[in-house]
Amino acid sequence: NAGVTQTPKFQVLKTGQSMTLQCAQDMNHNSMYWYRQDPGMGLRLIYYSASEGTTDKGEVPNGYNVSRLNKREFSLRLESAAPSQTSVYFCASATGGNQPQHFGDGTRLSIL
Amino acid sequence: QKEVEQNSGPLSVPEGAIASLNCTYSDRGSQSFFWYRQYSGKSPELIMFIYSNGDKEDGRFTAQLNKASQYVSLLIRDSQPSDSATYLCAVGDSGAGSYQLTFGKGTKLSVIP
Numbered sequence: 568n569a570g571v572t573q574t575p576k577f578q579v580l581k582t583g584q585s586m587t588l589q590c591a592q593d594m595n596h597n598s599m600y601w602y603r604q605d606p607g608m609g610l611r612l613i614y615y616s617a618s619e620g621t622t623d624k625g626e627v628p629n630g631y632n633v634s635r636l637n638k639r640e641f642s643l644r645l646e647s648a649a650p651s652q653t654s655v656y657f658c659a660s661a662t663g664g665n666q667p668q669h670f671g672d673g674t675r676l677s678i679l
Numbered sequence: 680q681k682e683v684e685q686n687s688g689p690l691s692v693p694e695g696a697i698a699s700l701n702c703t704y705s706d707r708g709s710q711s712f713f714w715y716r717q718y719s720g721k722s723p724e725l726i727m728f729i730y731s732n733g734d735k736e737d738g739r740f741t742a743q744l745n746k747a748s749q750y751v752s753l754l755i756r757d758s759q760p761s762d763s764a765t766y767l768c769a770v771g772d773s774g775a776g777s778y779q780l781t782f783g784k785g786t787k788l789s790v791i792p
Contacts, residue, residue, distance in 0.1 A: 609784040665711040
């Protein structure tokens with residue numbers, strides 16, 4: 568079982584470039600999430616999708632957009648990357664609200 | 680701003696001892712509580728979850744919840760060097776069907792052989 572799959576695993580961008588991080592889950596989960604993790608800051612929610620067709624902002628949405636492409640896939644887009652967006656990005660999924668979330672392996676993103 | 684507080688550690692325990700990890704939260708209406716283990720350079724891995732006051736046991740792990748004190752803990756019995764990791768406490772927002780979790784910054788546990 569693959570669980571939650573994120574691509575790419577590593578990426579280096581230049582300031583101002585755009586990029587889309589991909590996430591897919593094969594657990595038939597309804598809700599999906601994007602987090603970033605920075606040293607000393609813990610995990611912070613960027614956006615989430617409670618169910619197919621819906622998306623909502625989390626704690627730190629500025630500079631990001633998301634698309635819930637279908638029930639399996641939830642992508643995160645950086646339109647104009649900034650050095651402050653250097654981070655490790657995790658995608659997670661869950662059956663629904665107040666349920667355990669399961670994480671992908673992460674994408675390590677550096678913006679120069 | 681909802682807050683989840685954990686002692687950053689490091690918490691050092693000898694092999695075979697009980698490790699006790701603690702977490703307090705600010706949202707009195709929170710209904711769901713989770714513990715994740717994260718090895719260095721890896722993703723968070725779900726260890727335990729608990730919804731009701733009291734204890735919940737799974738193998739060597741016990742989660743304890745006290746909603747009146749807004750306190751949740753994780754006990755690891757017979758600690759092993761492989762338990763050395765950072766443990767993240769996560770608390771669900773209040774309200775039925777809430778989707779957001781607030782994570783603590785984690786406690787680093789070191790089990791000494």
